[in-house]
Structures are given as structure tokens and as C-alpha cells.
Amino acid sequence: MTSRWRRSVGELALRGRQRGECERAQEALGRVTSCFQQLAVSLGSSADGSFLRDEMDETRHLAQRICRGLSRRLLRLLSDCGPAPSIVEDKQVSDCGPAPSGVEDRQVSERLWVLFLSALEHFLSDLRKAYNLIGRFPLTQRNDRRSLVNTGCMDGVVAVAARVASVQAPWLTMEEEQSPDLTNHIAELEAMLSEMQLRVPVAFWSVEATQLAGAECGGLEGLEEGEDSLEELMEGEGGSRRPACCCLTCV
Amino acid sequence: MLTFQSKPFQTPYFWPTQKWVAEDSDYAIYLAKRNIRKKGMLEPYEQAHYNHLHEWLNHKWDFIVMQATEQYKAGKERKKPDRVVFDCQERAYWIVNKPPRRTHSAMDSGLELLIDPNSDEKIPFDTYRRMNLFYQQAIMRSKVKSSVSLGALNKYVATYKNHDPFLAPCLPSNPWLTDNDTYWTLNMRQLEVPTKMRVERWSFSLFELLSDLRGRDDFKIFLKKEFSGENLAFWEAAEELKWGTASSMTSKAETIFKTFLAPGAPRWINIDGRTMGLTVKGLDHPHRYVLEAAQTHVFLLMKKDTFFRYLKSPVYKEIQKKALNPEPHNFSPGQLEQNAQNRSPGIHPLILWQQDEAEKAKAAAASAPVDVKALMSKLDRKK
Numbered sequence: 001m002t003s004r005w006r007r008s009v010g011e012l013a014l015r016g017r018q019r020g021e022c023e024r025a026q027e028a029l030g031r032v033t034s035c036f037q038q039l040a041v042s043l044g045s046s047a048d049g050s051f052l053r054d055e056m057d058e059t060r061h062l063a064q065r066i067c068r069g070l071s072r073r074l075l076r077l078l079s080d081c082g083p084a085p086s087i088v089e090d091k092q093v094s095d096c097g098p099a100p101s102g103v104e105d106r107q108v109s110e111r112l113w114v115l116f117l118s119a120l121e122h123f124l125s126d127l128r129k130a131y132n133l134i135g136r137f138p139l140t141q142r143n144d145r146r147s148l149v150n151t152g153c154m155d156g157v158v159a160v161a162a163r164v165a166s167v168q169a170p171w172l173t174m175e176e177e178q179s180p181d182l183t184n185h186i187a188e189l190e191a192m193l194s195e196m197q198l199r200v201p202v203a204f205w206s207v208e209a210t211q212l213a214g215a216e217c218g219g220l221e222g223l224e225e226g227e228d229s230l231e232e233l234m235e236g237e238g239g240s241r242r243p244a245c246c247c248l249t250c251v
Numbered sequence: 252m253l254t255f256q257s258k259p260f261q262t263p264y265f266w267p268t269q270k271w272v273a274e275d276s277d278y279a280i281y282l283a284k285r286n287i288r289k290k291g292m293l294e295p296y297e298q299a300h301y302n303h304l305h306e307w308l309n310h311k312w313d314f315i316v317m318q319a320t321e322q323y324k325a326g327k328e329r330k331k332p333d334r335v336v337f338d339c340q341e342r343a344y345w346i347v348n349k350p351p352r353r354t355h356s357a358m359d360s361g362l363e364l365l366i367d368p369n370s371d372e373k374i375p376f377d378t379y380r381r382m383n384l385f386y387q388q389a390i391m392r393s394k395v396k397s398s399v400s401l402g403a404l405n406k407y408v409a410t411y412k413n414h415d416p417f418l419a420p421c422l423p424s425n426p427w428l429t430d431n432d433t434y435w436t437l438n439m440r441q442l443e444v445p446t447k448m449r450v451e452r453w454s455f456s457l458f459e460l461l462s463d464l465r466g467r468d469d470f471k472i473f474l475k476k477e478f479s480g481e482n483l484a485f486w487e488a489a490e491e492l493k494w495g496t497a498s499s500m501t502s503k504a505e506t507i508f509k510t511f512l513a514p515g516a517p518r519w520i521n522i523d524g525r526t527m528g529l530t531v532k533g534l535d536h537p538h539r540y541v542l543e544a545a546q547t548h549v550f551l552l553m554k555k556d557t558f559f560r561y562l563k564s565p566v567y568k569e570i571q572k573k574a575l576n577p578e579p580h581n582f583s584p585g586q587l588e589q590n591a592q593n594r595s596p597g598i599h600p601l602i603l604w605q606q607d608e609a610e611k612a613k614a615a616a617a618s619a620p621v622d623v624k625a626l627m628s629k630l631d632r633k634k
Binding site for chain 2: 035136214215
């Protein structure tokens with residue numbers, strides 16, 4: 001009985017560490033995908049170019065590495081946990097000490113699972129859009145640059161690229177794998193998504209948010225004074241802010 | 252300050268397209284980002300969407316908040332002008348895809364799709380015919396610039412401001428409020444001396460002058476001095492035709508023709524040949540509005556010429572001087588009570604009508620063509 005208790009405590013501790021790893025990886029993934037979006041927004045515009053596209057490739061390779069690692073670990077976490085523990089096991093564990101019950105453990109893992117799958121879907125849709133845009137604006141020849149649209153953007157993606165470079169995923173140093181091109185990347189992610197959904201049955205709707213509505217407002221430290229003037233700048237150019245009929249001439 | 256060399260366009264990432272339907276989770280991320288930026292001050296319709304999505308996407312909400320925060324921070328890495336451009340474009344994208352209340356959506360998508368965008372449209376001939384008709388009519392329509400019409404409204408308000416009983420107190424006092432009918436007595440139809448406000452009103456336009464019968468009388472006096480009373484007489488006769496009984500129309504039309512329009516008539520009016528021709532032809536089958544064209548012409552003649560001479564004339568100046576300016580009443584509550592008790596039914600309308608008729612008879616007699624024979628016999632008898 002004591003050995004079993006020690007083993008289960010050990011297991012729980014390990015799982016706790018693994019969960020922490022996954023949470024950090026999730027944050028890193030979020031950072032990388034949001035940077036990817038910032039880069040993708042410049043596709044087809046006058047800021048588009050080989051530098052941008054190279055950066056986009058780098059970014060999505062990094063994202064791919066994180067995704068692969070996360071998917072493996074989460075699959076392991078949730079398959080190990082097994083289906084929701086029976087009441088007998090539960091009682092035994094809780095009798096033996098202050099370790100978190102199996103149900104809570106499962107809930108946290110499920111939450112991570114849902115977050116990862118949502119992030120995956122979101123990234124996938126961005127990838128598809130990027131693929132579409134790259135197809136529309138191929139920059140293989142010199143005069144292809146004439147088809148680029150002037151969006152008034154000056155080049156500003158260097159800082160975004162630096163942000164990507166600063167991301168650290170917990171298992172980057174360990175695994176070195178193939179970096180696929182865009183089409184294969186999309187196919188791989190789609191396969192990953194469907195595999196995960198088939199392997200582990202998780203009820204999405206049972207996961208609850210830990211944040212209240214509107215909690216994100218207070219989070220960020222001191223927004224710079226320039227924030228309000230940003231809105232004014234946007235208003236100033238085009239007259240009324242909210243046109244009565246929505247046309248795409250807001251700027 | 253931001254300056255663009257040429258007008259910038261929406262970046263292709265945010266182009267509206269049927270292929271990528273704007274996802275709810277994307278919208279949720281955008282709203283959360285906006286919430287962060289606006290420190291919780293979302294527009295009401297955005298707040299409503301936010302609350303709804305917070306409920307329905309609750310399982311993903313942590314991801315949404317995380318992603319929104321990351322996107323916000325990533326956005327801050329751009330240079331400020333680019334950030335502004337990006338924010339504008341993103342905002343435009345979402346205004347198109349999730350339009351605010353009571354705005355017309357620029358997107359024609361979803362189940363209520365009216366046009367199949369993948370089919371080639373063949374506009375039939377009939378549609379073109381209708382379009383041509385519509386545009387022709389639109390071109391022919393007379394248009395008034397809003398600046399012009401608003402200017403006219405402005406002028407009207409400025410002119411009539413002091414005469415409006417709601418905006419300015421009527422002198423001496425409003426009979427409906429104080430139960431004292433001096434105001435009505437001072438503004439009756441048959442009056443030697445009118446009030447100053449009334450006289451001022453006559454100067455606004457010929458229409459005002461003629462509408463007020465007392466003013467019309469004054470105008471008649473002026474015209475008699477100028478020996479040009481036939482225009483007004485014709486105008487009055489036309490009014491009588493318009494407002495008279497149907498049975499009297501034929502006889503009236505005949506009289507009018509004999510007096511004013513026939514060549515060599517005693518009070519021949521000077522209107523242009525085309526109008527004269529039309530009117531005479533119309534008189535073969537007289538109806539209520541047969542003299543409309545001629546009447547308008549005469550009215551315009553009077554307005555453009557006689558009216559201004561009248562306003563500068565000694566007749567008008569004299570009446571202006573003579574006009575009364577009553578003192579405003581100042582009743583105490585006790586006096587108001589008394590007024591209320593002493594209300595009288597006023598002059599019977601029948602009496603007023605009889606007075607009117609007497610006046611008309613006198614005027615008719617005065618302007619009737621002089622019977623020479625009768626006059627001579629009178630003179631003989633006097634001798």
C-alpha cells in the first residue's frame with residue numbers, strides 16, 4: 001500500500017512537471033503564431049519580399065517543432081491518465097495524502113488539450129490563408145512585384161522576426177527534424193489534428209475558462225500614452241470613424 | 252503626421268472573400284484584443300458580441316485571451332505608422348464582416364445570397380430599357396441644392412421669428428391664455444388702424460399682403476392712386492372663380508372675359524400672347540382652374556413691380572406710422588379669474604359676413620363703368 005502511494009505520488013509529480021512543460025510550450029506557440037500572423041498580414045503588400053517570406057518560413061518551422069512536441073506529450077499525458085478514474089481508485093488516492101485527485105489532474109490535462117487543439121486550428125487557418133496569398137502573389141520573377149498592393153506599410157517586420165527568435169520552446173535542443181514546405185506542413189498539421197481527435201475522446205464543452213470576461217484588460221502593465229492618440233490618428237485621416245454603410249475605405 | 256504617397260489599399264490578408272468565412276474564434280480574439288486596447292470600453296454592439304462569445308466559446312476562452320495578448324504584443328513590435336495601418340485594416344475587416352447594428356452590410360454572403368458570384372450575368376434587354384428610363388427621368392428632375400433650400404428655410408425662420416405666437420408673445424396678450432380678446436379686436440377684418448405687427452407682416456411678401464384682407468384694401472387704395480387696379484381686380488376675380496360654386500362658373504367666366512380679356516375690354520390686363528391664347532381657348536369649356544396660368548402671370552407682375560413700389564409709397568409709410576403698438580397686458584391672478592368669468596361670445600359671424608357683403612357692394616358700385624346718360628340726367632336735375 002505504501003509503495004503504491006509512493007508510486008502514485010511520483011507519477012503525479014512527473015505529470016505535474018510534464019504539464020508545466022506543456023503550458024510553457026503553449027505560451028511559446030501562441031507567441032510564434034501571433035508573430036506569424038503579423039508577417040502574413042504583409043503578404044501581397046508593398047512590404048512583401050524575400051526577407052518576409054524567409055522569415056515566415058523560419059517562424060512556421062519553429063511553430064511546427066513546438067506543435068510536434070506538444071502533440072506527442074499531450075497524447076501521452078491523456079492516454080496515461082486513462083479514462084476518468086473509477087471511484088474506488090479515487091478514494092484510495094485521496095485517503096493517502098494531500099495529492100491532487102485524479103479527476104482534477106484529468107481536468108487540467110483536458111484543458112491543455114483543448115487549448116492546444118484550438119491553437120492548432122487557428123494556426124492552420126492562418127497557414128491556409130498564407131498559402132492562398134503566396135499563390136496569388138508569387139515573387140518568382142522580377143516584374144511580379146508590380147502586382148503588389150500599396151497598403152501604406154513601411155517595412156517594419158524586423159522587430160517581429162526578432163520576437164520570434166526570442167522564443168524558447170522547452171524541447172528545441174533535443175529534437176532536430178525535417179522542415180517541410182508549406183503544402184506538406186498544412187497536410188501534416190491536418191493529419192495531426194484528426195489523429196489527436198480520434199485517439200483521445202475529450203468533451204470540449206466540459207472545459208471551463210479560468211478567466212472571467214474582461215479580465216484581460218487589467219493584465220498588461222502601463223499601456224503607453226500613445227494609445228489614445230492611435231485612435232485619433234485613425235480617425236483623423238478619413239473623417240467619420242463609423243460610416244453608416246460599411247465600405248472598405250476606413251483608412 | 253502620416254502621409255501616404257498614394258491612397259493605400261486594404262492588405263490582401265484582409266480582403267473580403269467567400270472562401271474564408273470570418274470565424275467566430277477569430278472575432279473573439281479580435282474583440283479581446285480590442286478590449287485590452289480600449290481598457291474595457293467596447294462599443295455596445297461589440298460588448299454584446301463579446302459577452303455572447305464568452306459564453307459560447309467558454310471552453311476556448313483561455314486560448315482566446317492568450318492569443319489576443321500575444322497578438323497585441325506582437326503588434327506593438329511594429330513601427331507606429333504600420334501599427335496604425337494594421338489596426339485600421341483589421342477594424343475595417345471586422346466592420347464589414349460583423350457590421351454594427353442598423354448598418355447595411357457590404358457583404359452579400361450566406362444563405363441570403365442574392366447573386367451567384369460564380370455565374371456570368373446576362374443582363375436582358377428589358378433591364379437596360381428600364382435603366383435608361385430611370386436615368387433619363389432622374390436627369391430631368393429639377394434639383395435644389397440642400398444649401399439653397401436650407402438657406403431658404405433659414406431666411407423664413409429669421410423673417411417670421413417674431414410673428415410666431417409660440418416663439419414670441421403676441422401683443423397685447425394671447426386671448427387663449429388670458430381670456431382677454433383685445434388681440435382679436437385689434438386684428439379684425441374691417442379696421443381703420445391695424446397693428447404694427449400686422450403692417451410689418453404685409454411687407455414680407457405679396458402673398459402675405461393679399462392674404463390679409465385689410466392689407467389687400469390698403470393695396471387697392473395705392474393702386475387706385477396709380478390707376479393700375481385691373482391686375483388686382485383680375486386676380487380677385489380669378490380667386491372668386493376658383494372658390495366659387497360650380498353653378499356660377501360659366502357666368503363668372505363670361506363676365507371675366509368681357510371685363511378683362513376681350514380685346515378692347517374696359518379693364519384689359521396686359522399678359523403675354525401665349526398665355527392669353529391658352530386662357531381664351533380654355534374659356535370655351537370653363538372649369539375652376541381655367542384662369543390659373545393667367546392668374547399666376549398677373550401675380551408675378553404685381554409681385555415684381557407693383558409690390559415694391561407699394562412698399563416705398565406714401566400710402567404704406569402712412570399706415571406704418573398710424574399703426575398701433577399695444578402695450579402688453581400684465582394681469583394678476585385675480586384679474587385672470589375675472590377675465591375668465593367675463594368671457595363674451597364675441598361678434599356673430601353672420602354680422603361679420605353682412606358687413607363684408609356691404610363692403611363688396613360699395614366697392615362694386617364704385618368701380619362700375621360710369622353710366623354717362625344717368626350722370627348727365629343727374630346733373631340736369633341738379634340744375
